[in-house]
């Protein structure tokens with residue numbers, strides 16, 4: 001191939017990659033916005049009403065009926081803040097006890113620290129509502145898993161939507177969790193981090209099923225030539241694959257992705273597929 005033809009191929013790959021990256025980013029953004037709206041719904045109809053107007057059945061039904069608004073998520077869940085002093089009364093009221101995540105399997109190297117924190121826990125974040133596909137997380141303390149814990153602490157300090165790196169969820173699928181905090185209604189918009197931490201009362205999480213839903217999204221884009229897409233979390237030096245199998249060599253185009261959490265970085269890498 002002459003250099004002009006190579007340039008032309010590169011341009012065509014770049015425009016296809018950008019189109020895919022923009023589409024993925026838009027769908028991510030739309031999903032995140034709707035998660036924030038769900039956090040406001042919980043604040044309005046659960047925390048600001050006595051008695052609450054939301055129970056698990058109501059939440060699950062509403063979440064299911066509005067799932068089309070969150071195209072990259074496979075479910076949502078809501079965890080509530082419970083202090084150690086409130087624990088007993090909370091458990092009696094719910095009719096179940098707060099459980100640690102990952103305690104059924106034998107502890108791995110990273111789990112000892114989590115268990116230790118848990119023994120002296122001052123507070124918990126048990127899930128009380130979940131979309132049906134994630135009913136199994138109800139009663140689990142989201143502060144007892146490293147990724148979920150980091151997300152919750154970061155979300156409530158910042159007041160913004162935050163993301164985990166891709167990790168293996170309780171259902172053994174690869175996922176990314178996005179978290180929005182629900183605050184006591186009197187928190188001013190310009191509150192300081194310390195005030196935010198104190199005023200947090202719950203955490204709304206969206207579960208992004210990147211494996212399945214990114215695939216579905218990319219499939220909708222027809223192209224003459226097959227194109228291989230990989231998505232990475234490039235926040236740390238050792239990048240984490242979010243989507244794709246990273247095979248192939250040759251021309252590779254990198255498109256930037258912005259998923260709305262400034263402390264995480266993502267990239268889309270595109271190559272032409274095998275010649276038919």
Ligand code: WA2
Pocket residue numbers: 077078079127134137142145148151152168169170171177178179180203204205206207
């Ligand atoms: N939801 C579903 N499966 C999981 C999980 C999770 N977290 N963590 C591990 N597997 C209620 O950020 C608050 C949801 C956490 C939200």
